[in-house]
Amino acid sequence: MDKLPDTDxxxxxxxxxxxxxxxxxxxxxxxxxxxxxxxxxPMIEVSPSLFQLQKEIGSYHWLVFTSKNGVSAFLQEQKPTNSNKMAALGEITAAELLKNGYxxxxxxxxxxxxxxxEELSGTIPPGNSVLLVLGNLAPDTLQRKLSANHPVDRVNVYQTIEPENIDENLLKQIEDDAYDLLIVSSPSAIKNLYATLKRNKTGLRLISIGKTTTTAMSELGLNPLVTAAESSYKALxxxxxxxxxxxxxxNTL
Structure with a gap:
């Protein structure tokens, strides 16, 4: 068979x-x-939260960021010091740090x-203090894992909420099955969409950004057609x- 064209x-x-x-x-x-x-x-809205650190930022050996939103919200209020090392979950988060000069x-x-x-527990030396920079809905996975060998503080720097205004026409398209794919990049988005739809929930054609989002889909009885190889929009x-x-x-066989 000839190679399938990418252009169209x-x-x-x-x-x-x-x-x-x-x-x-x-x-x-x-x-x-x-x-x-x-x-x-959009099935989520993200906004910065007021936050206060439990101790001086320079006293932490590591600042750990898990999202682009966390980076931007944190850096609006705090400036890392030369004594802080920084860890980022994924290239998107790392790119946001770089955009801000870190x-x-x-x-x-x-x-x-x-x-x-798992990766952090093998990277951060035992006893190093860690500040987790997260959103309000982030699970305690990192804190539970790292607390065994590190003093860990958590700060919620942004909140993820359900949007106030949702495009009813696009919702109807989904309910009428008048679309080809739904792209989902967070657990909150699929949960909010599922709760908002009034009909045709079970046959959703979904592409997931990663394992955490796919797990959230599974908890709702949904299965993505594909899960991206890594958590990035390019991979999506x-x-x-x-x-x-x-x-x-x-279809051509």
Whole structure:
């Protein structure tokens, strides 16, 4: 069989993203160039929270960031010192640090919080103090794992909430099955979408950004068509393209 073309493999496909529109958006840039119609139905809103550290920032050996939102909210209020080392979960988080002038000393694989906890426990020397910079909905996976050998503090620097305004037309498209794929990049987004939909919940065609989001889907009785190889929007795009290539191949056999 001839190689399947990439240039128009997504032509006319309707893809709905459940995360807020970003600038830049690697997913949109890649997918729209291949002919897809990309729409945004944000199922979460993220806003900075007021926070206070339990001790001086310079007393922590490590600052641990798990998201881009955590980096931006934290740096609005605090300035790391030369005594702080920094760890980032995934390339997106590391890139946000770099954008603000900081280079991560360690970048985790980005596959899940549990994987990151394992990686950190083998990277941070025993006894080093750790500050976890998180959102209000982040589980205590990191804290439980690291607390065995490190003094650990946690600070919630942003909150993730359900959006006040939701595009009813796009919701109806999903309920009417008038779309090709839903792109989901967080557990909160799929939970909020599932709770908001009034019908046609079980047959959702989902692409997941990673294992943590896929787990949240499974808890709702949903299964993604594909889970991205790593937690990045570029990997989401690659997973989407891979799905349509496989679908096209199957339909032409």
């Amino acid at each position: 493999i997504l032509q006319g496909k309707i893809i709905i993203c459940t995360y807020p529109k970003k600038d830049p958006d690697d997913f949109f840039e890649i997918i729209s160039q291949l002919g897809a119609e990309v729409y945004y139905l 280079v991560a000393d360690f970048v985790g694989s980005g596959k899940s919080g549990a994987d990151f906890a 795009a690659e997973a989407t393209i891979s799905y349509f290539k496989k679908d096209l191949k199957n």
